[in-house]
Amino acid sequence: MNPESLSFIFLSAFLINNFVLALFLGLCPFVGVSAKRDTAFNMSLATAFVMFVSSTCSYAINLVLTNFDLEFLRLISYIALIASSVQLVEMVLKKFSPVLFRALGIFLPLITTNCAILGVALFQTSRGYDFLQSVSFSLGAGAGFGLAIILMAGLREKLELSNLPNITQAAALSMMLAGILSLTFMGFAGLGTVA
Amino acid sequence: MATPNKKETPLTMDVFTAGLWKENPVFVMMLGLCPVLAVTNSVENSLAMGAASIFVLVCSNALVSALRNFIPKQVRITTYIIIIATFVTLVDYIIQAVSLDLYNKLGAFIQLIVVNCLILGRAEAYASKNSFTKSVISALGMGLGFTLALVMLGGVRELLGAGQLLGYQIFSTNFEPWIVMILPPGGFIVLGVWLLLINYVEEQRAEKIINEDAVPHNTAS
Numbered sequence: 282m283n284p285e286s287l288s289f290i291f292l293s294a295f296l297i298n299n300f301v302l303a304l305f306l307g308l309c310p311f312v313g314v315s316a317k318r319d320t321a322f323n324m325s326l327a328t329a330f331v332m333f334v335s336s337t338c339s340y341a342i343n344l345v346l347t348n349f350d351l352e353f354l355r356l357i358s359y360i361a362l363i364a365s366s367v368q369l370v371e372m373v374l375k376k377f378s379p380v381l382f383r384a385l386g387i388f389l390p391l392i393t394t395n396c397a398i399l400g401v402a403l404f405q406t407s408r409g410y411d412f413l414q415s416v417s418f419s420l421g422a423g424a425g426f427g428l429a430i431i432l433m434a435g436l437r438e439k440l441e442l443s444n445l446p447n448i449t450q451a452a453a454l455s456m457m458l459a460g461i462l463s464l465t466f467m468g469f470a471g472l473g474t475v476a
Numbered sequence: 477m478a479t480p481n482k483k484e485t486p487l488t489m490d491v492f493t494a495g496l497w498k499e500n501p502v503f504v505m506m507l508g509l510c511p512v513l514a515v516t517n518s519v520e521n522s523l524a525m526g527a528a529s530i531f532v533l534v535c536s537n538a539l540v541s542a543l544r545n546f547i548p549k550q551v552r553i554t555t556y557i558i559i560i561a562t563f564v565t566l567v568d569y570i571i572q573a574v575s576l577d578l579y580n581k582l583g584a585f586i587q588l589i590v591v592n593c594l595i596l597g598r599a600e601a602y603a604s605k606n607s608f609t610k611s612v613i614s615a616l617g618m619g620l621g622f623t624l625a626l627v628m629l630g631g632v633r634e635l636l637g638a639g640q641l642l643g644y645q646i647f648s649t650n651f652e653p654w655i656v657m658i659l660p661p662g663g664f665i666v667l668g669v670w671l672l673l674i675n676y677v678e679e680q681r682a683e684k685i686i687n688e689d690a691v692p693h694n695t696a697s
Contacts (some may be wrong), residue, residue, distance in 0.1 A: 306515035309593055312506060356568070356587055357561040364554060393557075396510045396591040403584045434592050448679055452506050453671035460664030467659065 287417040290410070294421030300397045301429035302463040306347055308365030311430055312452055314388055321434035322427075323384055325368060328473025332398050333364045336419035338449070339402040342414055357360075359402045367393045397426055432462060482489045482591035489508070491610055495617030502593045502625035503524050503674055508594035512626060517583050519642045522630030524578055526623025528571065528586060532563045533595050534612055537603040541611035545606050557600045594622060633657045686693045 300306045307328070314324045339359050347357055371389055375381040382389070392398065401422045405415045436458050445454065501507045514597050515525045521666070536559050540547075568586050570581045589595065598618055603611040634640055637657030637674075639647035656662050 291692065305510050305663065306588075307509075307550060308509040309596060312509065323512055353569070354566050356590060357558060360561050360590055361554075364557065366599030368532055393553075394591045394593050395587045399588060399591050400584060403587055406586065417678055448672055449673040450675065453600065453668055453675055456664050456671060460661045464656070464661040467661065 285414070286368075287413060289366065290414055291417045291421035291424075292472065294418050295425040295428070296466065296469040299425045299429055300400065300419075300422050301426055302459070302466045306400040306402070307426055308397050310388065310391070310395055311433060312455055315430050315433040315437055315455075318429075318431065318434045318438060321430045322390075323381060324388055325376075325423070325427030325430050327390055328391060328395060328397070328426055329386055331363070331370055331395075332391050332401050332419050332423045332426075333416070334369070335363045336401050336405060336415055338362050338366065340405065340410075340415045343406050355406070359386055359399060362400070363398055364393050381394055397422065397466050429462070433459065436462075486673045491614050494615040495614060495619070496624065499618075499627060501618055502622060503671060505517070505594075505597075507624065508592040509667075510588065511585050511592060512622075512629060514661075515582055515666060516630040516633055516663060517637065517658045518624055518634045518640075519583055519627060519630045520576075523623070523628035524571070524582060524662060525585065526619070526626045528567045529589060529592065529595070529615070529622055530619030531590050531597065532560060533622075534615045535562070535563045536560045536595060536616035537598055537609060537611045540599045541605040541608045547604075552604065553596075553600070556596055556604075558600070560595055561590050572610060604649055628670060629666055632670075633662055637686040647673065653693055 294300065301308065301311050310324060312326070315321050319398070320407070324339055339362055342358050342362060343355065346352055346358065367390060370392075371382070374389070401419050405418050412417055437455065440454065440458075495501065499505060502509070502512050511525055511529070515521045536556070539559050540556055542553075562589060567589070571582070571586060598615060602614055606614070631641065634642075635646060636654045638653050639645060639651045654662075658668065
């Protein structure tokens with residue numbers, strides 16, 4: 282497959298270089314919000330949406346910054362952009378789906394500090410993707426984040442029902458589970474590598 | 477505005493040592509996990525990441541604490557993020573100037589220090605409420621605790637994954653490196669094992685304290 286093609290970029294962000302399990306981005310919500318499948322699903326929807334909005338906007342901002350030779354402002358403008366798109370999502374959700382808004386609660390503003398989102402913006406810049414490639418990359422990354430967190434939530438719901446020793450409380454066992462998940466995802470590396 | 481804190485606790489050694497172990501940002505509070513797992517495939521990377529994080533943490537907490545009476549409450553998070561992003565941009569360019577090799581190894585993770593929840597968390601929870609000196613000292617403690625955790629992970633992963641420590645060969649050449657330790661799954665598994673170990677030690681200690689308390693009580697009765 283051509284590594285520049287849109288489908289390959291999507292697949293690579295989705296499975297091969299999964300944002301959570303291979304690149305270690307967005308671990309805080311991955312550990313924090315993966316206790317229940319419903320919340321995990323809603324969280325992944327909101328994250329994917331913010332990712333899409335901020336990735337398209339950061340593409341435009343990068344064009345402007347490069348035009349004026351202001352690359353050193355890139356990080357600051359990206360983070361301001363992400364903070365405002367989270368605010369935007371918050372307002373839209375509050376208006377059109379108050380139920381979902383309440384279900385997500387505190388996790389919505391916390392999307393701002395989700396490194397997966399800044400990661401998408403930074404990676405697409407450093408890899409020099411054009412507009413369509415950026416869109417495909419952000420969609421793939423959002424789907425990959427959702428896949429990982431929902432799989433993890435399913436596993437943790439099963440763990441709730443089993444009898445475990447005391448020392449595996451809190452995050453210790455989640456980390457081991459994530460390790461095994463990550464090991465299985467490495468199998469997708471056979472599909473091809475990305476530079 | 478400009479109201480001095482009423483409950484300013486005195487500056488003790490605890491302010492510094494809390495971050496080292498008792499409230500270790502990684503093992504106890506589970507903050508800033510992304511860089512912890514992503515860059516700890518060798519001790520060298522861990523140290524560099526730790527140093528960069530300490531710099532950003534101390535500088536941004538110092539500035540946040542110095543400006544804490546001037547930042548309006550409504551926009552404080554945005555202000556903190558911008559302060560942090562400024563220092564991260566600095567670190568990013570400094571590392572690029574000092575060692576391009578190291579910069580390429582750490583990749584985007586230098587810039588991703590911006591969204592390290594540890595730094596924003598300390599700014600919000602500590603520096604915005606405490607005096608300049610205390611914030612700096614506490615940030616230093618937290619940063620060292622973070623670096624300690626990074627090195628603990630990086631040490632195990634480099635030793636098992638490459639048979640080396642800081643680039644020196646530790647095991648003989650017959651040793652077959654556990655490649656998986658350097659790859660992503662190794663990060664999760666090593667952190668999981670460390671957490672299990674720490675939980676075990678804490679549990680043993682708690683039991684010991686309970687037993688010691690119980691013994692004199694029994695002899696007295």
